[in-house]
Each structure stands twice: as structure tokens, then as C-alpha cells.
Amino acid sequence: MENVKRTRYASLALFMIIVIVIPFVVKSPYLITIGIFIGLYALISLGLSLLMGYAGQVSMGQSAFYGIGAYVSAILTMKCGVNPWLAMILAALFSTFMAGLLGMVVLRLEGHLLAVATLALCIVFYTIFAQWKSMTGGVDGMPGIPKLSIGGFTLTRDVHYYYLIWAFLTVILIFSFNVVDSRVGRALRSIHHFQGGSEMAAKSLGISPMKYKIQVFMLSAAYAGIAGSLYVHWLSLVTPSSFGFLTSIYPLIIVSLGGQGSLWGAIIGAAVFFIVAEAFRALVPILKPGTSGEYEILAWGLMIILVMQFLPRGLVSIPDILRGKGKTKG
Amino acid sequence: MSRVADSKESPMDVTPILEVRDFHKAFGGLVAINRLSFKANQGEILAIIGPNGAGKTTLFNMINRFQPASGGEILFEGKSIKELSPARVAAVGIARTFQILQLFSNMSVVENVMVGRHLRSKGGMLATGLRMPFTRREERNMFDAAMGKLTMMDLKKEAFSSPLSLPYGRQKTLEIARALATEPKLLLLDEPAGGLSTQEIEQLAQLIKRIRDGGITILLVEHRMELVMGIADRVIVLNYGSKIGEGTPAEIQSNEEVINAYLGVEF
Numbered sequence: 208m209e210n211v212k213r214t215r216y217a218s219l220a221l222f223m224i225i226v227i228v229i230p231f232v233v234k235s236p237y238l239i240t241i242g243i244f245i246g247l248y249a250l251i252s253l254g255l256s257l258l259m260g261y262a263g264q265v266s267m268g269q270s271a272f273y274g275i276g277a278y279v280s281a282i283l284t285m286k287c288g289v290n291p292w293l294a295m296i297l298a299a300l301f302s303t304f305m306a307g308l309l310g311m312v313v314l315r316l317e318g319h320l321l322a323v324a325t326l327a328l329c330i331v332f333y334t335i336f337a338q339w340k341s342m343t344g345g346v347d348g349m350p351g352i353p354k355l356s357i358g359g360f361t362l363t364r365d366v367h368y369y370y371l372i373w374a375f376l377t378v379i380l381i382f383s384f385n386v387v388d389s390r391v392g393r394a395l396r397s398i399h400h401f402q403g404g405s406e407m408a409a410k411s412l413g414i415s416p417m418k419y420k421i422q423v424f425m426l427s428a429a430y431a432g433i434a435g436s437l438y439v440h441w442l443s444l445v446t447p448s449s450f451g452f453l454t455s456i457y458p459l460i461i462v463s464l465g466g467q468g469s470l471w472g473a474i475i476g477a478a479v480f481f482i483v484a485e486a487f488r489a490l491v492p493i494l495k496p497g498t499s500g501e502y503e504i505l506a507w508g509l510m511i512i513l514v515m516q517f518l519p520r521g522l523v524s525i526p527d528i529l530r531g532k533g534k535t536k537g
Numbered sequence: 538m539s540r541v542a543d544s545k546e547s548p549m550d551v552t553p554i555l556e557v558r559d560f561h562k563a564f565g566g567l568v569a570i571n572r573l574s575f576k577a578n579q580g581e582i583l584a585i586i587g588p589n590g591a592g593k594t595t596l597f598n599m600i601n602r603f604q605p606a607s608g609g610e611i612l613f614e615g616k617s618i619k620e621l622s623p624a625r626v627a628a629v630g631i632a633r634t635f636q637i638l639q640l641f642s643n644m645s646v647v648e649n650v651m652v653g654r655h656l657r658s659k660g661g662m663l664a665t666g667l668r669m670p671f672t673r674r675e676e677r678n679m680f681d682a683a684m685g686k687l688t689m690m691d692l693k694k695e696a697f698s699s700p701l702s703l704p705y706g707r708q709k710t711l712e713i714a715r716a717l718a719t720e721p722k723l724l725l726l727d728e729p730a731g732g733l734s735t736q737e738i739e740q741l742a743q744l745i746k747r748i749r750d751g752g753i754t755i756l757l758v759e760h761r762m763e764l765v766m767g768i769a770d771r772v773i774v775l776n777y778g779s780k781i782g783e784g785t786p787a788e789i790q791s792n793e794e795v796i797n798a799y800l801g802v803e804f
Contacts, residue, residue, distance in 0.1 A: 386666045402643050411633050
């Protein structure tokens with residue numbers, strides 16, 4: 208127990224050092240942008256990791272909540288003149304609320320049906336964002352969303368948002384660790400029927416699976432909503448194309464890549480996912496001149512196949528495997 | 538609550554803790570439980586026996602509400618629990634184990650038992666996420682209580698192992714420990730002796746008696762007659778969902794109909 212805690216604190220300290228140092232080493236503004244996207248997707252994936260890796264409930268609809276967070280922030284600040292920070296809180300709350308409402312319906316389904324139902328959420332909300340012109344600005348979106356400011360200091364540069372997003376991520380990561388290590392975390396694992404849980408046993412011990420499924424779905428939506436709000440205040444622009452099908456698929460790839468049932472997996476997965484994709488984007492035109500950068504999709508496919516084949520427990524299982532403890536369990 | 542009110546402490550305390558009236562369950566045309574009525578008295582070990590397919594596990598599933606009854610009534614401490622969810626049934630004080638083990642293999646041994654403390658703690662998602670002081674206290678209490686149960690069951694050394702690393706018999710004990718962690722008033726044991734050696738059954742019998750002596754009423758579904766006849770205060774015999782006999786182990790062993798249906802003449 209004590210050892211686990213010590214490793215946890217050490218990992219968190221190392222993580223924060225890396226996050227802080229990166230902008231001093233990496234000077235390219237483009238790479239800082241990649242760092243921002245890694246942070247945003249790590250945030251969404253963290254929620255999905257709790258939902259999927261711990262409670263065993265798949266969601267292909269996280270883009271909907273990311274989008275709700277983004278649009279609520281945009282609309283409140285642009286149309287109602289709400290303070291951006293207050294808008295962020297309201298955006299996260301509204302996204303959570305919607306997840307509670309929708310979760311009561313879709314979480315009655317299991318497995319593939321749940322995947323399809325959540326995919327429908329992704330498509331429905333994309334359509335709303337794109338078509339409700341008077342409210343969302345349609346496909347052109349809404350430009351000029353105000354930047355965030357802290358005590359009179361307005362965050363304008365990318366590197367400000369890099370630090371802000373990773374600070375949010377750190378706090379939310381610690382919050383998530385606390386949840387996972389508690390009775391709530393055990394309740395979530397107890398209903399994960401693909402991975403050693405048993406809904407029957409959980410019920411017999413007084414745990415209501417539905418209650419925890421809805422709660423963790425809401426939590427994942429809160430994370431995605433915060434990510435969406437951070438995203439639009441950074442970019443000062445919101446368009447529906449940011450919340451399409453692929454936006455829902457990325458977190459799924461990231462969680463599988465990093466390792467289900469590990470919160471670090473969400474962050475490591477996000478980092479590897481974007482770095483490999485960027486490497487491919489840069490590399491392919493060099494190897495085969497005249498091609499454009501759309502080859503990153505190959506990289507994703509390759510990553511999924513390799514991880515599924517050789518690392519079923521994701522990248523986070525590499526240290527265990529090197530130490531010889533990686534024997535696949537049940 | 539009502540327990541305080543009707544604890545009369547009379548020497549012949551016959552207030553039933555569980556009363557099943559006219560229980561009925563049909564799967565299409567197949568009648569699994571046929572107009573079954575019985576009572577379980579406070580503090581006794583009541584065994585339910587019968588051939589395979591007699592409806593024993595179905596009965597357990599109906600008591601803790603995994604399966605709805607097609608008809609009839611079920612009272613726990615005098616109150617109907619017919620409309621409660623399984624989780625609520627656990628909350629009023631009914632715990633169970635499973636014929637096919639349902640341990641959480643994604644948790645350690647002690648964590649399994651800590652899930653049994655779920656009902657005895659409150660910290661929600663927000664409170665635990667923020668590590669509010671009361672949740673840390675709760676967590677410590679849950680851990681201590683779980684370790685206490687493991688010590689009682691002689692599983693303390695394995696607390697941080699995976700439940701799958703335990704021998705089968707110990708896994709069954711662990712499931713009992715987890716059920717006991719909820720502090721039930723009534724414990725349903727579904728074939729606890731299945732797959733155990735004679736020596737392990739001996740230990741199990743001692744354990745069940747100890748649990749009963751701790752004031753917990755036990756409903757026992759079991760095939761192994763050496764266990765049933767050794768520890769049960771009363772026995773109910775089911776066949777095709779109907780009760781064909783009820784009485785003390787001695788009475789059951791000399792009951793003509795029971796012998797023909799189940800025990801066999803040579804018993």
C-alpha cells in the first residue's frame with residue numbers, strides 16, 4: 208500500500224516536471240500546439256478511461272460532450288456576456304447534466320448496442336452544432352470567443368494555454384486517482400463484467416450498477432465538457448467540424464493504446480498517439496514525395512494492430528513486461 | 538428499526554426473520570417454484586435440499602430479487618421486500634454467496650471484502666475525488682473491517698493477492714467473508730460445499746456454525762448431505778419446485794417421500 212502511494216507521488220512529480228520543462232526545450236510553436244491537443248485529448252480520454260477501463264462501459268459519444276462544453280462556453284460568453292471562467296463552470300455542469308439525462312436512456316444498453324447508441328449521440332449533436340444556425344453559427348461556427356484571463360492578465364499565447372490545460376489535467380488526474388482508490392472506484396470495478404467484475408455480486412453487496420454507470424458517464428462528460436471549454440477559449444473559434452466522428456474515435460484509440468484500467472494510460476496514450484501521427488505526417492512526404500499529410504490514419508491503424516497484438520494491456524504494461532511480470536492474466 | 542420494537546426476548550422466540558408465502562415462479566410453461574411457503578426463524582440454520590433442477594437457486598434468486606416472483610409474497614422481518622431492487626435487499630440485511638463463484642478478479646482479496654463494506658460507507662464521487670477527511674476515515678475503517686474479516690477466516694496473509702491465486706476452497710471462504718462484511722441479518726449460502734474435500738467441508742461446517750452463533754440466520758442450499766445433516770436445525774426438501782418435506786434432519790432422513798424423491802433408499 209505504502210509503496211503504491213510512493214510510486215504514485217513520484218510519478219506525479221516526474222509528470223509535472225516534464226510538463227513544465229517541455230516548453231523550455233521545445234521552441235517550435237507548432238509543437239506547443241500539438242502539446243495542447245495532447246492535453247485536451249488526454250482530458251477526454253481520462254474520462255473515457257474511467258468509464259470504459261474501470262466500469263466497462265464503452266462510449267463513442269464523447270465528442271458530443273466535448274462539443275457541448277465548447278458551444279455552451281462560446282454561446283454564454285458571446286451572446287450573454289458571461290465571464291469566461293463562469294462560462295466554463297456552467298459548460299461543464301451542463302455537459303454533466305446532459306450526460307445524466309442521456310445516460311439514463313443509453314446506459315440501459317450493453318456492449319455493441321451501447322456503442323451504437325453513444326455513436327448516435329455523437330452524430331445527433333454534430334448535426335445540432337452544424338444546423339442550429341441562429342444559436343451556433345452553423346458550419347461557419349462562431350469566431351471571436353474571448354480569451355481567458357487570470358487576475359487581469361489575459362492568456363493570449365499558445366504556451367499560456369499549454370500550461371493552463373496541463374494544470375487542469377494534473378488536478379483532474381489527481382481527482383481521478385482519488386476516485387479510483389475509493390469505494391466509488393471499487394464499485395466501478397465491481398461492475399466491469401469483461402474484466403473480472405460481476406454485476407450480480409455487486410448488486411448482492413448493495414451496489415446499484417445503473418447508479419454508478421450513470422455517475423461515471425456524467426464524470427466523463429464533465430471532463431470532456433471542461434476540455435471543450437478550454438479548447439474554444441484557446442482557439443477563440445468554434446466550428447462543428449471539431450466535434451465529428453473522429454473526435455469520438457480518438458479517445459477510444461488513445462485509451463486502448465495507453466492501457467485500459469490505467470489513468471496514466473490515458474495520458475501516455477494521448478502523447479504517443481499524437482506524436483506518432485505527427486511523425487508519420489512529417490515522414491511520409493519525405494519518403495514518397497508528392498503525397499500530402501493524410502497518411503497519419505495509417506499510423507493509427509498500425510498502432511491499434513500492434514498494441515492489440517502485442518500489448519493487450521496497453522503501453523503502460525511495458526514496464527511490467529520488462530520486469531517479467533507481464534504474463535497475461537485471465 | 539423494527540427489530541428493536543419486536544424483540545420480545547421470549548424463551549420461545551419464533552418470530553420468523555424471513556417468511557415466504559405462496560411463492561410462485563414459472564418460466565413459460567415450466568413451473569420452477571410452485572406455491573412455496575416456509576419460514577426461517579431468527580438464528581437458525583435452515584437447509585434447502587432437493588434434486589438438481591428442484592428450484593433451489595431460483596428460490597435464492599427470488600429472495601434477493603435477481604428474478605421477480607410470478608406470484609406470492611416475501612416478508613423480511615415482517616416487511617415485504619417483494620418490490621425492492623437487489624441492492625436494496627442487500628441494504629435491509631440479506632447477503633448471499635453464489636454457486637458459481639462471483640469474486641471480483643480485478644481486485645485484491647482485501648478489496649473484495651472492502652466492496653462488502655460499500656453499504657456501510659457513504660463517500661460519493663465528488664467527496665472521494667476531493668479526498669474529504671471523512672472519506673479518508675471511511676476508507677481506513679473499511680480496510681480495518683475487511684482485514685478483521687480476513688483474520689477471522691484465516692485469509693489475512695493473502696490479503697493483497699489476487700483472489701484467483703487462492704485454492705478453490707479458500708475462494709469460497711472469501712466469498713463468505715465478503716458477504717459477511719455487509720453485516721447481514723440473513724445469509725444465503727448457495728452450495729458452499731460444492732467442490733470441497735471432506736476435510737474442507739468439516740471446516741466449513743464449523744465456520745457456518747460460528748456465523749450462526751454470531752446471531753446471523755442462515756439459509757443453506759446444499760447437495761452434500763454430510764454438511765446438511767450435520768449442521769442444519771431444520772431442512773426443507775424441494776422437488777420440481779414444490780415442498781415435499783420439512784423437519785429436523787432426523788425427521789427428513791426417515792421421511793418416505795423424501796427418500797424416494799431424493800435421498801435414495803440406501804441412505
